Amino acid sequence: MRFSDQFEQRFSAMLTHYPTKRSVLVPTLLFAQDETGFLSDEVIAEIASRLELTELDVRNVISYYSMLTTKPRGKFNVQVCTNIACVLRGGEELLKRCAQKLGIGHKGTTPDGLFSLEEVECIGACCWAPAVQVNYDFHENLTPEKMDQVLEEYRRQGRR
Amino acid sequence: MAELVSHPDEVRVVSSRFGLGATNIDRFLQLDGYQAVKKALTMQPEVIINEVKTSGLRGRGGAGFNAGLKWSFVPKQSAKPKYILCNGDESEPGTCKDRLIFEQDPHSVIEGVIIAGLAVGAHAGYIYLRGEYRYLSEIMQRAIADAYQRGFLGKNIFGSGFDFDVHWHGGAGAYEVGEESALMESLEGKRGVPRIRPPFPAVVGLWGGPTVINNAETLASIPPIILKGAEWYASLGTPKNGGTRLFCLSGHIMKPGVYELPMGYNLAKMIYQVGGGIPNGRKLKAVVPGGSSCPLLTAEEIDVPMDFDALMKVGSMLGSGGVVIVDDSTCMVKFALRIMKFYQHESCGWCIPCREGTDWLKKTLTRFHRGGGLRKDIDNIQYLSENMLGRTFCPLGDAAALPTISIVKKFRQEFEDHLDGRPCPFEKSPAVEELPVLA
Numbered sequence: 001m002r003f004s005d006q007f008e009q010r011f012s013a014m015l016t017h018y019p020t021k022r023s024v025l026v027p028t029l030l031f032a033q034d035e036t037g038f039l040s041d042e043v044i045a046e047i048a049s050r051l052e053l054t055e056l057d058v059r060n061v062i063s064y065y066s067m068l069t070t071k072p073r074g075k076f077n078v079q080v081c082t083n084i085a086c087v088l089r090g091g092e093e094l095l096k097r098c099a100q101k102l103g104i105g106h107k108g109t110t111p112d113g114l115f116s117l118e119e120v121e122c123i124g125a126c127c128w129a130p131a132v133q134v135n136y137d138f139h140e141n142l143t144p145e146k147m148d149q150v151l152e153e154y155r156r157q158g159r160r
Numbered sequence: 161m162a163e164l165v166s167h168p169d170e171v172r173v174v175s176s177r178f179g180l181g182a183t184n185i186d187r188f189l190q191l192d193g194y195q196a197v198k199k200a201l202t203m204q205p206e207v208i209i210n211e212v213k214t215s216g217l218r219g220r221g222g223a224g225f226n227a228g229l230k231w232s233f234v235p236k237q238s239a240k241p242k243y244i245l246c247n248g249d250e251s252e253p254g255t256c257k258d259r260l261i262f263e264q265d266p267h268s269v270i271e272g273v274i275i276a277g278l279a280v281g282a283h284a285g286y287i288y289l290r291g292e293y294r295y296l297s298e299i300m301q302r303a304i305a306d307a308y309q310r311g312f313l314g315k316n317i318f319g320s321g322f323d324f325d326v327h328w329h330g331g332a333g334a335y336e337v338g339e340e341s342a343l344m345e346s347l348e349g350k351r352g353v354p355r356i357r358p359p360f361p362a363v364v365g366l367w368g369g370p371t372v373i374n375n376a377e378t379l380a381s382i383p384p385i386i387l388k389g390a391e392w393y394a395s396l397g398t399p400k401n402g403g404t405r406l407f408c409l410s411g412h413i414m415k416p417g418v419y420e421l422p423m424g425y426n427l428a429k430m431i432y433q434v435g436g437g438i439p440n441g442r443k444l445k446a447v448v449p450g451g452s453s454c455p456l457l458t459a460e461e462i463d464v465p466m467d468f469d470a471l472m473k474v475g476s477m478l479g480s481g482g483v484v485i486v487d488d489s490t491c492m493v494k495f496a497l498r499i500m501k502f503y504q505h506e507s508c509g510w511c512i513p514c515r516e517g518t519d520w521l522k523k524t525l526t527r528f529h530r531g532g533g534l535r536k537d538i539d540n541i542q543y544l545s546e547n548m549l550g551r552t553f554c555p556l557g558d559a560a561a562l563p564t565i566s567i568v569k570k571f572r573q574e575f576e577d578h579l580d581g582r583p584c585p586f587e588k589s590p591a592v593e594e595l596p597v598l599a
Contacts, residue, residue: 017325084411126410
């Protein structure tokens with residue numbers, strides 16, 4: 001199991017920040033997932049052994065956090081917020097538009113593995129609603145037309 | 161980068177460096193950066209705590225507890241290390257203010273954490289950021305590294321003999337973790353399930369040590385209080401509600417955005433003057449005054465000063481500063497359903513009233529909205545909600561129940577308009593979600 005040098009640097013630095021090893025678990029899982037796409041059995045086993053935890057401990061934590069996943073997702077995870085501030089300004093229309101354009105529903109992945117779609121809870125972009133996060137990038141003040149352009153831009157990036 | 165707005169009525173205390181490039185440490189220093197820490201290093205801990213107490217600064221996360229009082233609960237002597245924990249797990253629907261603080265002025269939070277450490281005798285602080293805010297964690301890590309490099313953090317800060325470390329920590333998506341005891345569980349690498357209190361975090365917190373947990377905006381308010389004095393800060397707001405706060409105007413409003421206004425600013429003025437009123441010639445129907453967990457106010461109830469006590473008096477809460485404006489094109493049954501869907505998703509499942517209550521309420525509201533509701537459901541929704549109140553270990557159960565009860569009470573007619581299989585009067589098509597219609 002190999003992670004990037006940046007991961008290793010961050011991981012060993014973080015271990016020095018806390019009195020217990022286990023404390024690095026949540027951010028470490030997210031950093032690992034960023035590199036591997038999802039938390040596979042192999043990744044879980046590796047992190048468990050590094051932190052002297054059982055795999056069950058690690059899985060127990062993974063299942064709690066909505067950003068962590070044990071299943072592969074598309075290269076671009078399109079997360080559409082439909083919580084109160086977004087729903088009032090067209091969040092549901094954005095979700096519908098994405099579903100049409102991508103041909104997938106909530107938690108679906110396109111056959112080419114490029115896109116996943118997720119309806120998410122408040123992402124902290126209420127004043128710039130409706131908003132979407134693609135992986136970690138915020139796209140705000142969207143309309144269905146602007147949403148099309150955002151998806152098109154990612155499709156172009158994905159082909160490269 | 162999020163868009164910034166401004167209005168002449170704003171009083172910029174926490175947002176004074178927004179838009180000025182203060183993420184850069186040199187720029188931050190030009191703008192009075194770290195002056196408050198230097199001053200605090202010359203003050204006795206009790207004096208710092210007293211300043212914060214008399215400033216009337218109350219918790220900006222939502223509970224509105226006097227920050228200085230909270231600090232004073234930390235025991236002076238402790239066998240275990242003490243900690244400062246900054247809650248930046250902002251996830252209350254309607255709230256996006258901490259995001260701006262981290263994005264525009266990360267050092268102000270670090271300064272607040274150091275001063276809190278001086279006040280209670282802690283030597284380490286953690287700044288917890290929600291996982292979705294990845295770009296902010298990069299900004300924060302950079303700010304912390306810069307502060308270490310200048311000798312503002314680490315051993316012997318500012319040559320004072322006082323040691324203080326600050327570390328960044330990240331979440332991975334969970335509303336519940338914004339609750340203080342769940343936050344500590346998460347930081348310790350566990351599921352974010354709340355702890356039973358007492359003991360309170362001020363006595364037994366992170367890794368068993370006394371811990372002060374403050375919202376990011378609360379901590380960012382500390383440096384100006386230390387620099388300009390408690391009286392000055394208190395005088396900005398209303399009695400017992402010192403200072404200013406960041407209000408996030410969103411929803412059906414002409415000029416949405418984060419505005420820093422004095423505590424006690426009139427809500428009607430906030431909507432119609434600061435926010436520019438309701439777009440598309442629509443009329444105001446309801447206001448969520450402080451994030452989705454607060455009881456809603458009707459259009460008739462908005463002539464109210466926005467401070468903790470005044471909102472309590474009208475049966476709501478100031479909460480986290482998320483002001484969501486709802487116009488008359490909105491179906492309140494659907495709105496109640498959307499709120500409940502959120503809490504059902506975010507309930508950690510530990511307390512049965514919350515886990516089962518939110519699930520049944522979501523199911524009932526879903527069926528109701530698509531026209532399958534029964535008259536007795538209306539009272540049932542209220543009854544179920546009221547039975548969650550005060551029966552859970554953390555406030556999530558209350559947070560789900562309070563807005564729901566207020567919607568049933570204040571917009572009962574809209575529930576009745578959905579009865580007898582009638583389609584939602586506000587929608588052309590029925591709700592997307594399908595559930596069997598029960599007899």
